[in-house]
Amino acid sequence: MSPSPLPEKMSPTEMRATVGLASIYGLRMLGMFIILPVFAFYAEDLPGGSNYTLVGIALGAYGLTQAILQIPFGWLSDRFGRKPVIYGGLILFAIGSFIAASASDIYGVIFGRIIQGAGAISAAIMALAADLTREEHRTKAMAAIGMTIGATFALSLVVAPALNRLIGVPGIFIMTGVLALLAMAVVSRIVPDPAISRFHSDTEASAGRFHNVLRNGELLRLDFGVFALHAVLMALWLVVPLSLRTAGLAADQHWQVYLPVLLLSMVLVVPAIIYGEKKAKLKQVFVASVAVLLVSQALLAYMFNSLWGTTAALLVFFAAFNLLEATLPSLISKIAPVGAKGTAIGVYSSVQFLGTFVGASVGGYLYGNHGSSALFAFSGALLMLWLMFAVTMKAPAAVRTRMYHVREMDTGKASGLSRQLAALPGVHEALVLASEGVAYLKVDMRGFDEQGVAQLLGGEA
CATH class of the missing domain: 1.20.1250.20 (MFS general substrate transporter like domains)
Structure with missing residues (x-):
């Protein structure tokens, strides 16, 4: 076909x-x-x-x-x-x-x-x-x-x-x-x-692919990153609403801070995402975002209980947060082996939710027993460790994942087709799974010969 x-x-x-x-x-x-x-x-x-x-x-x-x-x-x-x-x-x-x-x-x-x-x-x-x-x-x-x-x-x-x-x-x-x-x-x-x-x-997620995913150091860096990101986010919700109220803003008016902060932070994120993807500078943008997130914790700690100070710190936080939320899944897709992408995403998502629990629980303990400074110190320590992991990560290849339907075939033929596809210009990795009827390719779009893929798959009819 x-x-x-x-x-x-x-x-x-x-x-x-x-x-x-x-x-x-x-x-x-x-x-x-x-x-x-x-x-x-x-x-x-x-x-x-x-x-x-x-x-x-x-x-x-x-x-x-x-x-x-x-x-x-x-x-x-x-x-x-x-x-x-x-x-x-x-x-x-x-x-x-x-x-x-x-x-x-x-x-x-x-x-x-x-x-x-x-x-x-x-x-x-x-x-x-x-x-x-x-x-x-x-x-x-x-x-x-x-x-x-x-x-x-x-x-x-x-x-x-x-x-x-x-x-x-x-x-x-x-x-x-x-x-x-x-x-x-x-x-x-x-x-x-x-x-x-x-x-x-x-x-x-495939149970048989956990071993490969959990041994991949680059994926583990990203898993720790999403853990830290959501731990810090959840910890903030224990103190930010109280900070705004103490600064004189009634609870039912907090949307007046959240709405402009979120809208403006989304506007700030778009140029950075475009620059990172178009110029293959995703690592640089990623590392800078983690650093900005760390700065936001210092600002929140320093300007605690100041309405305008907390608002400015939240803008810095959400600009970095939104950018990292957008780039982390993209990095997972670029780094994960094509046949283990679903497993990598499953582990990533599970660790993300674990971060929400740990951040809220530990943050609650620290705030209740040691005050807001201890909570911000906890968040800062997580982000500092993440920054170290981010700085030392390998720059991800500028690749995208493509999927193609393939006709029914045995595993031997699928392996041979995988090798042929991997040899095409612009293809970094290829895997044909006969059981799914799909060819997964990780490709560099600048040199990718999609017509060659079409001809090769057409030859399998």
């Missing part, structure tokens, strides 16, 4: 799948993020809420169960089907939300957040997206789903203070639980059923 020309647009089915799954992903993450700017205030009136270690655990508890269960839920979706696992995860999330809403003390909120995180459907959603999209459009679908994380986070910071004033944190928990149940209708009515569900190396 000769590969057909790449379509310019997704099919209606692929669009439905992408939009539907992105909305489900976004609704679920909204439930995780939306209490961050307001929970410290709510905890003050809860029995046990004066213990900041417990407040931190309540904020980050979902990250622990998410980190533990995300990859296993992906495997369960291979065995029992994507949609049943997603339904189960959404039900768990809704139950956790309702438990947290009805909690009479901080321990009940912690239990609810643990159950929320147990609905770990991220890997199952990505696997279903891979089932429902063709190889040439899969990257776009994954990017669209991934973008919902940033959009949901920004939305959470802006609307949470107003929602807290209108319905309170228990009402916010109820709202997110109801939204999770409504998301089940989206899965049923909007997201198509896949004709075939199978394993996808680019989106799913």
Whole structure:
């Protein structure tokens, strides 16, 4: 079978799948993020809420169960089907939300957040997206789903203070639980059923590839980076809302700081991303961003309880944070072996959620027992260690991953085709997986002979 020309647009089915799954992903993450700017205030009136270690655990508890269960839920979706696992995860999330809403003390909120995180459907959603999209459009679908994380986070910071004033944190928990149940209708009515569900190396973790991923020093540097990034982010939510209130800004007006900070930080990020990708200076931009993040911690510590000082420090922080959030997944894709990309992303995502738990828990302990200076010192130490790892990392090759459908063949023929593809100009790495019917190529777009790939694959018809 000769590969057909790449379509310019997704099919209606692929669009439905992408939009539907992105909305489900976004609704679920909204439930995780939306209490961050307001929970410290709510905890003050809860029995046990004066213990900041417990407040931190309540904020980050979902990250622990998410980190533990995300990859296993992906495997369960291979065995029992994507949609049943997603339904189960959404039900768990809704139950956790309702438990947290009805909690009479901080321990009940912690239990609810643990159950929320147990609905770990991220890997199952990505696997279903891979089932429902063709190889040439899969990257776009994954990017669209991934973008919902940033959009949901920004939305959470802006609307949470107003929602807290209108319905309170228990009402916010109820709202997110109801939204999770409504998301089940989206899965049923909007997201198509896949004709075939199978394993996808680019989106799913393989137990047989963990060894290679966990021995790759460059990937481990990035894993530590996302751990540190989200640990610092979660630690901040224990002190920044209180700092703004102490500076004289009422809690329901905090959006007046968050909205302009987020919008301006996003504008600042775009030129840096373009420069890093176009000029193959991704490492330099990456290292500079980690350094800027470290500077933001010093500014936050120095300007604590100053409204304008905290606002300026938050702008510096989120400019670096947004840039790193955008570049870290790109670096994972560039560095991971083509056949282990899904495994590398699975480990990366799990470590990210572990960082949210550790950052919130340790940050809560330090703030409650030693004050804000200790919390900022903890964050600064994490970022200093990350900066050392970033400076000494190898500059990633300026490559992109391409996927092509291939006809059914045995493993011997697939190995031979892999070698032929790897020998083409501009191809850094190639792997044909007969079981998936896909050829994965890591290519340098400046010297890539895509016509040669088409001819070679066409010759296999």
